[in-house]
Amino acid sequence: MRTRDYKQSYGELVALIDSPPVWLWSVVLVLALIVAPYALNAYALSFLIIILITATGALGLNILTGYTGLISLGHVGFLLTGAYGYAVVVSKYGQSPLVGFLAAGIVPGMASLVVGAPSLRLKGLYLAITTLAFSFIINTVILEARWLTNGARGISVQRPEILGISFDSDAAFTHLCLVVAMLTLFATLNIRRSRVGRAFVAIRDNDTAARAMGINLHAYKLLAFVTSAFITGIAGALYGIYLSFVSVEGFPFLLSIEALAILIVGGLGSALGAVLGTILIVLLPEATRLVFSLFSTQLDATFTTGAQELKSMLYGLVIILFLRFEPRGLVGVWHDIRRTWVNWPLRY
Amino acid sequence: MQYFIQLVISGLAIGAIYGLIAMGFAVIYKSTGLVNFAQGEMTMIVAYIAWTVSTTVSGNVVIVSLAALLAAIFLGVVIERVVMRPMLGEPIFATVMVTIGLAVILRSSINFIWDAYPHGLDVGVGRDIVRLGGVGVRTGQIAVIVALLLLLAAIWAFFHYSKIGIAMRAVAADDRTALLMGISAPRIHALAWAASSVIAGIGGLFFALSYDLSPTMFQLGLKAFPATILGGLDAVLGSGVGGLLIGLTENLAGGYVGSGTKEVAGFAMIIVVLMVRPFGLFGERDIERV
Numbered sequence: 001m002r003t004r005d006y007k008q009s010y011g012e013l014v015a016l017i018d019s020p021p022v023w024l025w026s027v028v029l030v031l032a033l034i035v036a037p038y039a040l041n042a043y044a045l046s047f048l049i050i051i052l053i054t055a056t057g058a059l060g061l062n063i064l065t066g067y068t069g070l071i072s073l074g075h076v077g078f079l080l081t082g083a084y085g086y087a088v089v090v091s092k093y094g095q096s097p098l099v100g101f102l103a104a105g106i107v108p109g110m111a112s113l114v115v116g117a118p119s120l121r122l123k124g125l126y127l128a129i130t131t132l133a134f135s136f137i138i139n140t141v142i143l144e145a146r147w148l149t150n151g152a153r154g155i156s157v158q159r160p161e162i163l164g165i166s167f168d169s170d171a172a173f174t175h176l177c178l179v180v181a182m183l184t185l186f187a188t189l190n191i192r193r194s195r196v197g198r199a200f201v202a203i204r205d206n207d208t209a210a211r212a213m214g215i216n217l218h219a220y221k222l223l224a225f226v227t228s229a230f231i232t233g234i235a236g237a238l239y240g241i242y243l244s245f246v247s248v249e250g251f252p253f254l255l256s257i258e259a260l261a262i263l264i265v266g267g268l269g270s271a272l273g274a275v276l277g278t279i280l281i282v283l284l285p286e287a288t289r290l291v292f293s294l295f296s297t298q299l300d301a302t303f304t305t306g307a308q309e310l311k312s313m314l315y316g317l318v319i320i321l322f323l324r325f326e327p328r329g330l331v332g333v334w335h336d337i338r339r340t341w342v343n344w345p346l347r348y
Numbered sequence: 349m350q351y352f353i354q355l356v357i358s359g360l361a362i363g364a365i366y367g368l369i370a371m372g373f374a375v376i377y378k379s380t381g382l383v384n385f386a387q388g389e390m391t392m393i394v395a396y397i398a399w400t401v402s403t404t405v406s407g408n409v410v411i412v413s414l415a416a417l418l419a420a421i422f423l424g425v426v427i428e429r430v431v432m433r434p435m436l437g438e439p440i441f442a443t444v445m446v447t448i449g450l451a452v453i454l455r456s457s458i459n460f461i462w463d464a465y466p467h468g469l470d471v472g473v474g475r476d477i478v479r480l481g482g483v484g485v486r487t488g489q490i491a492v493i494v495a496l497l498l499l500l501a502a503i504w505a506f507f508h509y510s511k512i513g514i515a516m517r518a519v520a521a522d523d524r525t526a527l528l529m530g531i532s533a534p535r536i537h538a539l540a541w542a543a544s545s546v547i548a549g550i551g552g553l554f555f556a557l558s559y560d561l562s563p564t565m566f567q568l569g570l571k572a573f574p575a576t577i578l579g580g581l582d583a584v585l586g587s588g589v590g591g592l593l594i595g596l597t598e599n600l601a602g603g604y605v606g607s608g609t610k611e612v613a614g615f616a617m618i619i620v621v622l623m624v625r626p627f628g629l630f631g632e633r634d635i636e637r638v
Contacts, residue, residue, distance in 0.1 A: 071441065073448075118619055121626045125383045125444065125581065129573050130622060133615035136570070140612045257452055264445060309456035316456075319449030323442045324434055 014193040033178055037171035045170050047282060052177035053238045055278040056184045058262045059271060060231030063188060065260070066269035067197060068224040069204030071128040074115070074135030075232055076255040078108040081138060082233025083240035083251065087155040088148060097160030101237055108233030109226045111138065116225035120218050135256065139248050154247025157240050177238055184231055188271045191227070200224055204269070254312055261315045265322050267329025276330040284318065285311045353483050355603040356596065361489035361558065363575075363595015364496040368551030369568055370575035370587035371503065372544040377581045379516045379540035382440055385447040386427070387548050388569015389454035394420045394549030395556040395565065396462050399469050409471040416553050417546055424545030428538045436534065451566070458563045469556035492554040499547065500588045507584065516540060520582070571598075574614035578621055580628025590629065593617075 007013045017023050037045055061075050085107030090100035115134040119127050142149050149155065159168045160176075167173045191197045199220045202210035211217050240246040258281060266277025285307070326332060369391055376384045384390075398416035405411065431450055435443045477484045507513040518526040519536045527533055555568060575594045579586030594614040602610025609616075627633050 118623045122622055123626075124440065126577065126622060126626060128444075129383075129577055130619060132570070132573065133612075133619055136615050137612045137619075140608050144606075144608045254452075257448060260445065260448070309459045312452045313456045316449040316452035319452075320431065320446050323438070323446050323449075327438070327442060 016189055016193075030182070034175070037174040042170065045174060047286065049170070049174050049177055049242060051278055051282050052174070052181040053235055053242060054258075054262070054282055055275050056177075056181050056238065057232050057235035058259055058266075058274040058278050059181075059184045059188045060228050060235060061259045062263060062269070062271060062274045063191065063200070063231065064224050064228035066263055066274070067192065067200040067204060068221065070119070070221065070224065071124070071260075072131040072228075073128045073256055073260070074131035074133070074138075075228075075259050076251050076253060077115075077131075077135035077138040078112065078229040078232040079236035079239065079255060080135075080142065080248065080251045081108040081111050081229075082236030083246045084142060084149055084155070085233060086237035087157050087240055087246040090160070091155050091157050092148075097162050100160070101234060104233045104237035105230040106233075108229040108236070112225040112229030113222065116222050119225075120221055132256075135253065142248055152248065154245055154250070156245050158244070159241060173242070177242075180234060180238060184234075185271060185275070187231070188274075192271065196220070196223065201269075254315075257312075258315055261319045263329075264319055265329055267331030270329075270331045272334070273329050273331035276334065280330060281315070281318070284314055288314060350483060351603070355599045357483060357485055357489065359596040359599030360493055360592055361486075361595070362599065363592040364492045365551045365555050365568065365591070366572045366575045366595050367496050367588040367591020368492075368499070368554070369548045369572035370579065370591045371499070371584050372548030372551070373572060373576040374579070374581060374584040374587040375503075375544040375547060376540055377576075378520045378584060380432075380537050381520065382443050382447065383581065384544065385444065385569075386451035386454055387544070387572065388566040389451045390420075390423055390427070390545050391548040391552035391555075391568055392458065392561075392563075392565040393423060393454060394545070395469070395552035395561055396458065398553055398556060399467055399561055400462075402469055402471055407471050412469075412471050413553060416549055420545040420549030421542045423549075424542035425538055427545075428541035432537070432541065433534060436537075451569075455563075455566050462563075464563050466560040466562040468560050469553075471557070486558055488554060488558040492551075492558070495550060495554065496588055496592070499550070500585055503547075503584055512536075512539065571614060574618040576628075577618045578629055580630045580632070582632060583628060583630035586628060586630025 012018065017026060036048060040048060057075070057079060060078075061072065064070050064072050064075075082104040086097075086100040086104040089095045089103040090097055095103075111134075115131060119130055122130055143151050145151075159166075159173060161167065162176075165172070167176045191200075199210070199215045202213065202215055203217065203220060203224075207217060236251070240250070243250050262277035262281045263274060264277070265280055266275070267273030288310075322329060328335075369387055372387050372391070373384060376382065376387075394416050397419040398412050401415040402412045405415070427450065431446060432443070435446055476487050478487055478490070479485075507517060515526070515531045516536055516539070518529065518531055519533050523533045526536075551568070552565070555565070571594070572591065575591035576587040577590070578593060579588070579590030581587075594617065597617055598610050598613045601613035605613075621629065
């Protein structure tokens with residue numbers, strides 16, 4: 001019987017894919033995602049794009065909050081600086097989109113050094129509030145630096161053309177997002193398996209003990225900040241391109257909450273969890289709307305008038321319910337299902 | 349000089365409101381060890397309830413404030429009982445995230461229960477202007493500063509001399525030992541939530557008296573964060589004073605530097621303070637045992 005519990009070497013333990021069926025299904029999933037833009041209608045495709053972009057951002061936050069255990073309430077600040085990094089370089093100075101994406105990663109990375117450095121002395125809630133403060137300060141800086149960012153008017157962004165390939169159509173843009181999301185997924189999975197990832201997790205579990213084992217806390221915490229901000233910035237650039245307009249209003253504070261909700265719902269500290277959480281959180285408002293519209297048209301109308309409020313209420317509710325009843329998140333549910341499936345009819 | 353005094357007084361007035369909400373943060377942190385991210389939202393809801401009472405039942409200032417205080421106690425106890433108590437014993441991160449979830453729910457519920465338009469709480473007091481050394485000041489602004497100072501004194505006495513206050517400090521210091529001493533931690537937590545809701549609710553009431561109610565009022569809670577960080581999360585009195593300092597800084601920065609800096613002066617200030625003293629100005633340094 002295939003229990004997957006019996007590992008003989010460390011290599012087996014950290015293998016990304018540990019059995020042929022998983023290989024098969026992963027390949028099927030990737031192929032399905034490649035074909036999907038041609039099969040789905042425009043409405044469904046917009047959800048797929050949002051899921052891919054959000055998953056990239058959530059994976060970025062996962063490195064900081066999930067792996068390293070540093071709570072960030074200001075991740076929307078990195079999203080915003082990434083989007084502006086891209087928009088300023090490409091739309092304002094007419095550089096190529098590749099340079100733009102590089103800037104979208106580097107600018108938030110630098111910003112994260114600014115917020116990360118004072119945060120080295122802070123712990124837990126004090127850190128969370130500092131990151132919160134950072135995201136508000138970033139908003140004001142962007143609004144005030146009119147010569148660079150056009151202030152409140154924002155910058156409009158075109159769909160890019162990279163290496164001669166135009167990403168103008170929705171299908172092509174989905175493929176771009178898919179590539180970025182896949183690369184991010186592999187990057188985070190590999191970070192988790194490496195020396196760096198083990199250091200991150202050691203810091204999360206007990207930073208004093210990690211320090212005693214010779215992990216340089218300052219260097220690794222800053223590294224976590226920079227990596228996380230870099231990835232989140234790229235997601236921000238993609239989101240800006242998707243909105244075709246970058247402004248402070250396009251990136252409300254709610255996005256920070258949404259990102260944390262994704263991690264909690266999915267399961268903290270797991271890349272798979274971040275992806276599952278993204279799918280649930282992105283589709284949740286739509287799914288709820290569908291369920292309600294089955295019952296009455298009046299409720300449906302409430303949904304269209306107060307869409308934003310209902311969305312945030314749902315986020316709040318999901319956060320509370322998951323923390324209360326399933327703190328391991330969706331990934332915990334998934335492990336239970338898998339174990340039952342493999343071991344049935346035995347319990348263990 | 350006139351301009352400076354004007355800025356100082358209005359800064360102290362808004363700072364007193366921040367201070368009240370920050371004290372709400374600190375009371376909960378001191379007895380339960382967590383930061384209540386829904387504090388601003390609770391403040392807002394109490395103010396909205398006061399407004400509803402003033403428009404539907406009676407505009408009498410005593411009735412309105414009594415109703416608001418009762419509502420605040422009720423709100424605090426219900427939140428503790430329904431949302432927070434099941435989370436007892438869970439990791440701090442999870443519990444704090446629950447308050448964030450709660451904040452988001454309360455914030456959007458305003459638009460469903462009430463509406464998105466601004467309202468003025470008119471109970472016939474607080475908006476008259478008094479001349480004070482050549483500067484016009486609203487009575488509501490003076491009242492809130494006085495209220496803050498009175499509450500600071502009352503809370504100091506409460507924590508030092510009353511049995512319940514000492515029990516609260518005991519639970520905060522070590523809830524397991526407190527339990528062994530016969531103190532019911534859940535009851536103390538419920539009390540702390542009620543007290544915090546009332547203190548913050550008073551802040552909300554004064555805000556509604558001098559300014560207008562609107563669904564963005566929860567941002568008062570975000571502004572009160574710097575205040576409580578500045579004073580120290582575990583320092584109730586420090587938080588109150590921190591509020592005054594933040595209000596003052598904000599107004600002076602807004603008046604002399606630019607309106608954009610007004611919004612973030614408080615946040616910039618705490619980043620500087622935390623670099624020097626990571627536990628706040630009046631907070632106690634955490635000693636960690638491994």
